[in-house]
Amino acid sequence: MTSPLTVLDTLGRPMRDLRISVTDRCNFRCVYCMPKEVFGRDHAFLPRAEILDFEEIELVVRASVALGVRKVRLTGGEPLVRRNLETLVGMLAVIEGIEDLTLTTNASLLAGHAQALADAGLQRVTVSLDALDDQTFQRMNDVGFPVSRVLDGIAAAEAAGLGPIKVNAVIRRGLNEHAIADLAEHFRGTGTSIRYIEYMDVGHSNGWRLDDVVPAAEVIELINARWPLEPLDPRYRGEVAQRYRYRDGAGEVGVISSVTQPFCGDCTRARLSADGQLFTCLFATSGHDLRGLLRSGATDPDVADALRVIWTGRDDRYSELRTLETVDLPKVEMSFIGG
Numbered sequence: 227m228t229s230p231l232t233v234l235d236t237l238g239r240p241m242r243d244l245r246i247s248v249t250d251r252c253n254f255r256c257v258y259c260m261p262k263e264v265f266g267r268d269h270a271f272l273p274r275a276e277i278l279d280f281e282e283i284e285l286v287v288r289a290s291v292a293l294g295v296r297k298v299r300l301t302g303g304e305p306l307v308r309r310n311l312e313t314l315v316g317m318l319a320v321i322e323g324i325e326d327l328t329l330t331t332n333a334s335l336l337a338g339h340a341q342a343l344a345d346a347g348l349q350r351v352t353v354s355l356d357a358l359d360d361q362t363f364q365r366m367n368d369v370g371f372p373v374s375r376v377l378d379g380i381a382a383a384e385a386a387g388l389g390p391i392k393v394n395a396v397i398r399r400g401l402n403e404h405a406i407a408d409l410a411e412h413f414r415g416t417g418t419s420i421r422y423i424e425y426m427d428v429g430h431s432n433g434w435r436l437d438d439v440v441p442a443a444e445v446i447e448l449i450n451a452r453w454p455l456e457p458l459d460p461r462y463r464g465e466v467a468q469r470y471r472y473r474d475g476a477g478e479v480g481v482i483s484s485v486t487q488p489f490c491g492d493c494t495r496a497r498l499s500a501d502g503q504l505f506t507c508l509f510a511t512s513g514h515d516l517r518g519l520l521r522s523g524a525t526d527p528d529v530a531d532a533l534r535v536i537w538t539g540r541d542d543r544y545s546e547l548r549t550l551e552t553v554d555l556p557k558v559e560m561s562f563i564g565g
């Protein structure tokens with residue numbers, strides 16, 4: 227539904243979702259996201275003074291909700307490495323107009339935080355998990371983190387009422403294709419749905435090649451051969467995952483085919499980096515600085531005006547224009563902009 231306050235970009239897309247990166251730091255070094263060679267010991271993460279504080283984030287959220295945002299997702303980096311995240315959740319949970327307040331996490335610290343996050347008003351969590359065997363998972367997270375502790379985090383989130391939980395798995399050719407069936411088998415019938423994400427050419431550090439992408443259609447074919455599936459209708463315009471249900475009633479799976487079937491036409495997402503830049507595309511090369519405005523004593527209407535100007539000028543549709551040439555553009559890292 228379009229409210230009178232809804233702002234549309236140059237392609238008629240409303241701003242509905244805001245993803246907030248609360249930190250550029252992460253305790254994992256996933257080889258496809260923050261490889262150690264690039265994010266090593268001497269990597270310069272953002273200094274504290276450059277990171278938005280909770281009041282600044284709250285102001286941006288209030289202003290964006292006034293322009294039509296209904297879904298807010300906290301991400302990173304790893305959002306749970308930001309201290310007192312529950313406090314921020316509590317501040318956002320009381321903003322009228324937010325229909326969905328969620329968190330994307332690697333779940334390494336989730337078991338210890340799930341109840342406090344739920345108590346503060348978080349509604350759901352999405353957990354990233356790329357394999358169920360330690361050998362593959364540890365090869366991917368590159369810090370020796372075991373699968374069992376991620377599963378403990380999922381269980382704690384479930385117990386705290388943060389379900390239904392979605393699990394995101396990035397599939398990269400030659401690295402974790404066997405995890406497609408493993409994850410499907412494990413989560414079938416549990417109420418937790420798994421979503422397979424095509425490996426994307428975000429950022430610059432992961433050495434992305436088209437050959438590394440396992441197309442979503444291949445994922446569905448593989449699962450369907452073992453556990454027959456049927457497609458489900460999208461629940462709303464702009465739903466990123468294409469969903470399927472198991473014909474035997476064991477729940478659903480989803481695929482996010484951002485490379486093979488781009489969905490820019492329905493993209494209603496804005497992203498706020500930890501240092502207060504607004505990005506209107508995951509594949510953007512630069513953002514729009516809001517921190518300067520926030521730190522010059524801006525009020526809600528000032529920030530809403532700035533957001534309106536940015537959004538009405540938006541014309542990004544990177545994934546639809548992706549070519550071998552665009553892959554080499556100096557894009558911002560996913561760990562910085564927030565996944």
Ligand code: SAM
Binds near residue numbers: 259
């Ligand atoms: N640390 C949190 C986590 O692990 O969920 C939140 C941030 S992380 C950048 C968000 C998501 O982006 C994760 O599910 C991760 O697997 C995904 N991601 C990172 N790099 C990616 C890439 N090149 N292609 C597809 N997904 C990617």
